[in-house]
Amino acid sequence: MSHITLTDFVETTFKTFNIPGVAVGVWLDGKEIYACYGVTSVDNPLPIDQNTLFALGSITKSFTATTLMRLVAEGKVELNAPVRRYIPELQLKDTQAADKVTVLNLLNHTSGLDWRVNADTGEGDDALERYVAKMAEVDLIAPLGSRVSYSQAGYNLLGRIIEKVTGQTFDRAVASLVFEPLGLSHSFFARDDIMTRRFAVGHDRSQDGTLSIARPWRHSRGDNPGGGIASSTADLLRWGRFHLGDGHAESGIRVLPTHVLHQMKDSTAELRASTLGDAIGLCWFLRDVDGVRTAGHGGSANGQFSELLIVPERNFAVISLTNAGPDGIPFNQEVVRWALENYLGIIDRDPEPISFDAARAQEIVGNYENEMMTFTIDTVGAGLRLEVLIKPEIRAAADQELPQDYAPFAFGLLPGDKDEYIITDGALKGQRGFFTRGTSGVVVGVDLAGRLFSRVQ
Structure with a gap:
């Protein structure tokens, strides 16, 4: 427990993040x-x-x-x-x-x-x-x-x-x-x-x-x-x-x-x-x-x-x-x-992710999508990265401006064999999700924030 008041904490934190209000x-x-x-x-x-x-x-x-x-x-x-x-x-x-x-x-x-x-x-x-x-x-x-x-x-x-x-x-x-x-x-x-x-x-x-x-x-x-x-x-x-x-x-x-x-x-x-x-x-x-x-x-x-x-x-x-x-x-x-x-x-x-595992990374690297967005996973050095973007055709068809896309996020797999992960930096730091496998055991989908993205072959 700290002796800082709510007003002190909020004032400091809002200045740190440089949010207007x-x-x-x-x-x-x-x-x-x-x-x-x-x-x-x-x-x-x-x-x-x-x-x-x-x-x-x-x-x-x-x-x-x-x-x-x-x-x-x-x-x-x-x-x-x-x-x-x-x-x-x-x-x-x-x-x-x-x-x-x-x-x-x-x-x-x-x-x-x-x-x-x-x-x-x-x-x-x-x-x-x-x-x-x-x-x-x-x-x-x-x-x-x-x-x-x-x-x-x-x-x-x-x-x-x-x-x-x-x-x-x-x-x-x-x-x-x-x-x-x-x-x-x-x-x-x-x-x-x-x-x-x-x-x-x-x-x-x-x-x-x-x-x-x-x-x-x-x-x-x-x-x-x-x-x-x-x-x-x-x-x-x-x-x-x-x-x-x-x-x-x-x-x-x-x-x-x-x-x-x-x-x-x-x-x-x-x-x-x-x-x-x-x-x-x-x-x-x-x-x-x-x-x-x-x-x-x-x-x-x-x-x-x-x-x-x-x-x-x-x-x-x-x-x-x-x-x-x-x-x-x-x-x-x-x-x-x-x-x-x-x-x-x-x-x-937040739970701690495991160290980079090249074999497991290879199973999940690729492209996924849902109706509105694409979800791309690749490796950067000894690390995993994901990028979620609104599809260009959705932007083009929209009759109003859509929110900006986020920069790519680093993420890591969580311990155990449950195919779960956690985002480790950026605006979505701490967000968790999981991969879905098909009947053959191959990864066919990924979830983020309750939304499913299906793998694109």
């Missing part, structure tokens, strides 16, 4: 602690405080899942029901999967659906309906129910279920079922709501270290269920406290039955060699850190990165929001680790 919040012993530094934008700088809005990216999924669980608690949706009960018109490339995929498969990323649909379906009230129509083009990258594979498309499909069941737009349903009863007065989807308040913009760092505004500010409305909320550190602490509680809002309104709230943090599927966690509940990633169970979710928008972690048995929550890539990810990780160690005495350490 950060907002950190901790819930401890019934008290809120905030540390906010820097500015919303290098072009139009305004000071950041606990009410400044940041684009949350995938932390939005926890709001989508909670909204859906309200409908489950009211008997309007069943977790094990086929999605087609609510969206009869659903078409997927695999017609059998379209018949059988369940609501639970979407919630815990076991649908086998690829990461996302690369389409802008506009800003109208029909954006999700049009997005779901495009899902007939999405590949299944694994058999239904066979494994966890992180899918933005799956969560956007959940958003459409919410629309069909409530008769409201997704954004309105989340506001009425979650934002309003919980008093989340600084959480919004619509750009018109966001732009009239103080909000952070994302930044990218070029090779020479210069920061520039990341555009577009965020993706289109069809992506809202998977990543469309802008919110503040103060609202996210209130959100964390709700998920640490018994299902009541601070006002006394019951938002979820206690058992349903707790059910969201029960394991539904195991994760292998994943930085996301050891298992997944109903959206929440579950991880044992130093023998203590945590639940959390991260998020990345264009040049903005977010992290939310709760520790139920200690009634503790930590939030970290940043507005620059690629350094926002390691900044958030350092803040969360510091908070766990200094407030709870919980140490979170």
Whole structure:
């Protein structure tokens, strides 16, 4: 335990990483602690405080899942029901999967659906309906129910279920079922709501270290269920406290039955060699850190990165929001680790990789890809290197600017014969993944951040 305060640590660390602005919040012993530094934008700088809005990216999924669980608690949706009960018109490339995929498969990323649909379906009230129509083009990258594979498309499909069941737009349903009863007065989807308040913009760092505004500010409305909320550190602490509680809002309104709230943090599927966690509940990633169970979710928008972690048995929550890539990810990780160690005495350490093994390296060197990205592994001297790039044709077809690619990463294999690895430098330092072998024993795929890349021959 150090004698440095949260404000000291955050101020020093944000300067070390040279990020324009950060907002950190901790819930401890019934008290809120905030540390906010820097500015919303290098072009139009305004000071950041606990009410400044940041684009949350995938932390939005926890709001989508909670909204859906309200409908489950009211008997309007069943977790094990086929999605087609609510969206009869659903078409997927695999017609059998379209018949059988369940609501639970979407919630815990076991649908086998690829990461996302690369389409802008506009800003109208029909954006999700049009997005779901495009899902007939999405590949299944694994058999239904066979494994966890992180899918933005799956969560956007959940958003459409919410629309069909409530008769409201997704954004309105989340506001009425979650934002309003919980008093989340600084959480919004619509750009018109966001732009009239103080909000952070994302930044990218070029090779020479210069920061520039990341555009577009965020993706289109069809992506809202998977990543469309802008919110503040103060609202996210209130959100964390709700998920640490018994299902009541601070006002006394019951938002979820206690058992349903707790059910969201029960394991539904195991994760292998994943930085996301050891298992997944109903959206929440579950991880044992130093023998203590945590639940959390991260998020990345264009040049903005977010992290939310709760520790139920200690009634503790930590939030970290940043507005620059690629350094926002390691900044958030350092803040969360510091908070766990200094407030709870919980140490979170990365496992050590083994020394370079030329024979094992030869088995994995090569090219891999998914719908959006390529993943290349080669050796540099007595070391392994990986590079993940957005495909040129995806960039060319995009009707908006996509985030910059990361520089290549050094990585190492982990001890044992499980084909697991860890990234050892750069923005994704500490990220873990694993290789998949086919029936003949040859490596056929690699996982990173819950996403599968298949080997290209």
